[in-house]
Amino acid sequence: MEDCIFCKIINKEIPCYKIYEDENVLAFLDIAKKDYGHTLVIPKKHYKNCVDCDEKTLSMVISVVKKIGKHYVEDCGFNSFVVLNANGEEAGQTVFHLHFHIVPKNSELNLSADTPLEEQQARLRF
Ligand code: 5GP
Ligand code: ZN
Numbered sequence: 001m002e003d004c005i006f007c008k009i010i011n012k013e014i015p016c017y018k019i020y021e022d023e024n025v026l027a028f029l030d031i032a033k034k035d036y037g038h039t040l041v042i043p044k045k046h047y048k049n050c051v052d053c054d055e056k057t058l059s060m061v062i063s064v065v066k067k068i069g070k071h072y073v074e075d076c077g078f079n080s081f082v083v084l085n086a087n088g089e090e091a092g093q094t095v096f097h098l099h100f101h102i103v104p105k106n107s108e109l110n111l112s113a114d115t116p117l118e119e120q121q122a123r124l125r126f
Contacts, residue, residue: 001046006097010044017121024057025064029117029124030101036111037072037124039102041065047098049087058098065100076124078104 001007008014009028016028019039030038043061047053053061069081084101086093104124 004097006042007046017117019125024060027068033113035103036113037104041100048096049098053098068102072104078106080105
């Protein structure tokens with residue numbers, strides 16, 4: 001979709017720090033750097049939110065959310081992770097292309113949110 005920042009990332013018009021990709025789903029690091037490892041998981045096809053998205057696609061996206069969360073805990077040293085998804089403006093959605101946030105947690109690792117995204121990607125990608 002024209003003027004959608006995440007569609008531009010999918011079409012490689014804007015670069016991203018990719019964590020995971022398959023035929024239907026892309027995951028990359030959030031640019032905000034408010035939390036170490038903050039990851040966004042999106043369908044490659046444009047849908048505004050969960051309600052707009054068909055169940056098959058939504059379930060493919062959620063499967064990748066699970067795969068990445070599991071990878072962060074089993075392979076990357078984290079002990080847990082947060083999953084967040086906003087549907088609509090008042091809920092806090094700012095980019096209107098369906099996405100799930102994943103934020104991995106382990107305070108003992110002392111990982112700074114300021115760590116360059118290249119370094120975060122090197123630790124987290126598949
Ligand atoms: P929302 O507020 O809609 O739930 O989340 C949108 C997220 O997209 C925000 O956390 C924001 O930092 C992130 N974001 C916005 N523009 C870009 C971008 O160009 N690249 C990346 N990697 N993330 C972005
Ligand atoms: Zn889009």
